[in-house]
Amino acid sequence: MSSQQESTNSRVADATIAAVSSGSGGAVAVIRISGPAAGEAVRALTGRLPEPRRASLARLADPRTGERLDEGLALWFPGPRSATGEDMAELQIHGGRATVAAVLAALFAVPGVRPAERGEFTRRAFLNGRMDLTEAEGLADLIAAETEGQRRLAFAHAFGHLGRQVEGWRARLIRAMALVEAGIDFADEDDVPAEARALARPNVEALLGALEAALADRRGAMVREGAAIAIAGRPNAGKSSLINALAARDVAIVSDEPGTTRDVLEVALDLGGQKVTLIDTAGLREAEGKVEAEGIRRARVRIAQADLVLWVHDVSTGAPPQARPDIDAGEGAGLWLLANKIDAASPGVAPEAEWATRRFAVSARDGLGLEGLTEALAVFVAERARGAEHPALIRERHRTSAQEAAGHLRAALAEWATLDDELIAEELRLAGRALGRMTGSIGVEDLLDVVFREFCIGK
Numbered sequence: 345m346s347s348q349q350e351s352t353n354s355r356v357a358d359a360t361i362a363a364v365s366s367g368s369g370g371a372v373a374v375i376r377i378s379g380p381a382a383g384e385a386v387r388a389l390t391g392r393l394p395e396p397r398r399a400s401l402a403r404l405a406d407p408r409t410g411e412r413l414d415e416g417l418a419l420w421f422p423g424p425r426s427a428t429g430e431d432m433a434e435l436q437i438h439g440g441r442a443t444v445a446a447v448l449a450a451l452f453a454v455p456g457v458r459p460a461e462r463g464e465f466t467r468r469a470f471l472n473g474r475m476d477l478t479e480a481e482g483l484a485d486l487i488a489a490e491t492e493g494q495r496r497l498a499f500a501h502a503f504g505h506l507g508r509q510v511e512g513w514r515a516r517l518i519r520a521m522a523l524v525e526a527g528i529d530f531a532d533e534d535d536v537p538a539e540a541r542a543l544a545r546p547n548v549e550a551l552l553g554a555l556e557a558a559l560a561d562r563r564g565a566m567v568r569e570g571a572a573i574a575i576a577g578r579p580n581a582g583k584s585s586l587i588n589a590l591a592a593r594d595v596a597i598v599s600d601e602p603g604t605t606r607d608v609l610e611v612a613l614d615l616g617g618q619k620v621t622l623i624d625t626a627g628l629r630e631a632e633g634k635v636e637a638e639g640i641r642r643a644r645v646r647i648a649q650a651d652l653v654l655w656v657h658d659v660s661t662g663a664p665p666q667a668r669p670d671i672d673a674g675e676g677a678g679l680w681l682l683a684n685k686i687d688a689a690s691p692g693v694a695p696e697a698e699w700a701t702r703r704f705a706v707s708a709r710d711g712l713g714l715e716g717l718t719e720a721l722a723v724f725v726a727e728r729a730r731g732a733e734h735p736a737l738i739r740e741r742h743r744t745s746a747q748e749a750a751g752h753l754r755a756a757l758a759e760w761a762t763l764d765d766e767l768i769a770e771e772l773r774l775a776g777r778a779l780g781r782m783t784g785s786i787g788v789e790d791l792l793d794v795v796f797r798e799f800c801i802g803k
């Protein structure tokens with residue numbers, strides 16, 4: 345077969361994969377093909393192979409019957425200079441479902457071509473060294489991004505922000521390791537080991553500091569997952585009424601019966617380009633039964649994890665807001681007082697409360713004051729998110745690796761003066777492995793299914 349000479353790069357896979365890469369329902373569909381038979385497949389359907397990296401007009405026919413299927417554009421990207429690192433082709437055809445199905449069926453009839461699995465194009469790009477694992481994850485996030493904040497963060501990751509940071513950390517570690525290992529090599533010369541090790545220490549300390557700072561920075565994770573805003577208060581304060589009003593739909597059951605809400609309810613909103621998750625919780629009091637007690641326990645858990653707690657207080661009862669509410673808001677979380685039901689109270693202002701970082705007077709039922717509240721929430725979240733595009737450990741996977749690496753560095757530093765060079769070097773090596781897992785440059789076979797499962801087919 346003549347295409348064999350042109351098939352350049354198939355280090356990873358014998359199979360050639362094909363799938364629709366454009367979203368469904370468009371006027372134009374893009375079919376991607378990757379693998380050693382990509383060139384042969386294009387030739388089989390269009391009769392020729394276009395010039396590399398140039399769009400050219402193509403008449404598509406079914407190679408089995410000669411029947412004309414469509415007219416479109418064909419692009420040919422010989423490996424390894426392609427998105428996957430393999431021979432790749434793209435067919436841009438009419439987007440009708442029957443046309444797409446017929447072209448795909450014709451492609452799958454070409455020997456060696458089969459349907460792509462979820463994320464398989466990106467997986468091949470990773471395995472061929474075209475991107476690291478954090479970039480692949482960024483790409484998945486970019487495809488899924490719903491708010492402007494998520495888009496910006498995902499973009500930074502997809503183009504190597506975190507990957508470069510991690511490589512910088514590893515480079516620093518390798519320098520430290522080289523120094524310590526120099527000590528091992530010269531172990532019979534008394535002063536060399538001690539000196540080499542002393543030189544390595546500031547590197548290790550600086551790296552540990554950088555890892556700890558990155559772990560403490562939750563902005564990126566907040567932008568990706570959405571800032572958590574918990575609505576808390578006594579039963580009947582109007583929490584569920586508030587979440588319904590802010591979400592502009594009936595998320596939660598409202599009733600005059602105290603203890604209505606038991607489960608934690610969540611609704612995602614886009615506030616000024618940032619994703620937020622509003623969380624309605626059970627009213628806090630001495631529970632009257634097992635179910636309510638469990639609801640209150642869950643409420644407290646979510647309140648403790650929130651970036652901001654809105655404490656809803658019913659001002660229509662005339663009772664002043666208690667001293668600081670008996671909740672454990674998380675460290676650094678905001679705690680705002682919402683004086684609710686001002687429609688039924690006079691004067692309609694929020695009472696003093698020294699524990700509240702901000703105070704608002706609202707009526708969840710009539711919508712009074714909600715516009716100002718929404719604006720303030722958007723500003724709060726935007727301020728919290730500022731700078732989040734900087735290299736950030738946005739996934740639990742990143743945090744686990746960084747924590748593991750930091751643990752080994754701490755272990756080494758704790759006994760820097762007394763441990764054998766070999767043992768210090770071993771701790772540094774383990775720290776390097778943990779960092780390597782973050783970008784996928786070290787032993788990640790077990791991780792790949794988890795990472796690439798997130799993708800759709802065609803990516």
Ligand SMILES: Nc1nc2c(ncn2[C@@H]2O[C@H](COP(=O)(O)OP(=O)(O)OP(=O)(O)O)[C@@H](O)[C@H]2O)c(=O)[nH]1
Nearest residue numbers: 579580581582583584585599603604605627708709
């Ligand atoms: N007048 C007035 N009534 C309100 C307002 N907000 C809520 N209510 C009423 O207060 C009662 C309790 O409202 P909910 O929203 O169910 O209160 P909750 O805090 O979720 O209550 P639990 O889930 O039981 O803790 C209902 O009868 C609401 O109609 C308001 O702004 N003004």
Ligand SMILES: [K+]
Nearest residue numbers: 580599601604
């Ligand atoms: K209620």
Ligand SMILES: [Mg+2]
Nearest residue numbers: 583584604605
């Ligand atoms: Mg409720």
